[in-house]
Amino acid sequence: MSKSPLLIVEDDGLIRMDLVDMLTDAGFSVLDAGNAVSLSPSTDLIEPPANLPLDAPGGDWTQTLTMVEQAAGTIRSYEKRFVQLEKQNRALADRAAEEHQRAQAQILQLEERLKLADEKIAGAEVALRNAEYNEWETTVRAKRAEQRAEEAETRARQAEAYLRRVHELLAGLS
Numbered sequence: 001m002s003k004s005p006l007l008i009v010e011d012d013g014l015i016r017m018d019l020v021d022m023l024t025d026a027g028f029s030v031l032d033a034g035n036a037v038s039l040s041p042s043t044d045l046i047e048p049p050a051n052l053p054l055d056a057p058g059g060d061w062t063q064t065l066t067m068v069e070q071a072a073g074t075i076r077s078y079e080k081r082f083v084q085l086e087k088q089n090r091a092l093a094d095r096a097a098e099e100h101q102r103a104q105a106q107i108l109q110l111e112e113r114l115k116l117a118d119e120k121i122a123g124a125e126v127a128l129r130n131a132e133y134n135e136w137e138t139t140v141r142a143k144r145a146e147q148r149a150e151e152a153e154t155r156a157r158q159a160e161a162y163l164r165r166v167h168e169l170l171a172g173l174s
Contacts, residue, residue, distance in 0.1 A: 005029040006064075015078050019071050026067060 006028050010016035016032065023030045 005031045007031045007033060009033045010075075012078070015075055018074060018078075022071065022074075023067060026063070028064075028067075 006023055008016055008019050008023070008030055010019065020030050020032050
């Protein structure tokens with residue numbers, strides 16, 4: 001004689017699976033429904049007879065009641081754990097939001113520092129180009145000055161040679 005199936009209706013999948021496993025392990029035939037909406041009219045539900053004695057085969061209602069009480073205790077413990085996890089989740093989400101805000105503020109601060117550093121680099125590059133230009137200009141002026149000095153020395157030697165020659169000619173006249 002087969003046992004009458006027990007119908008398990010629970011929205012929470014983990015709780016429902018635990019109940020189905022516990023009752024199946026205890027030897028009961030179990031029908032699993034996620035929620036009342038998922039039940040179809042064709043589901044073969046067998047109603048136990050109203051006058052079934054407690055010691056009838058497949059009708060150990062004391063054991064069934066104990067299992068139902070255990071299941072209810074399991075559900076209550078899952079509900080408590082769910083509330084705890086929900087609080088932890090909220091706290092974690094709050095901390096994550098705070099950390100996100102701190103990180104965003106730090107990113108903005110670093111971006112501002114980076115902008116200032118870029119401006120300093122740009123200023124330093126302009127100063128370097130100006131210094132290089134000034135050095136080049138000074139080098140060109142120095143070369144021109146050297147050329148003029150050499151030209152002046154050449155003219156001075158020519159003038160000196162001319163003056164010696166004039167001196168020699170004047171000395172030869174006297």
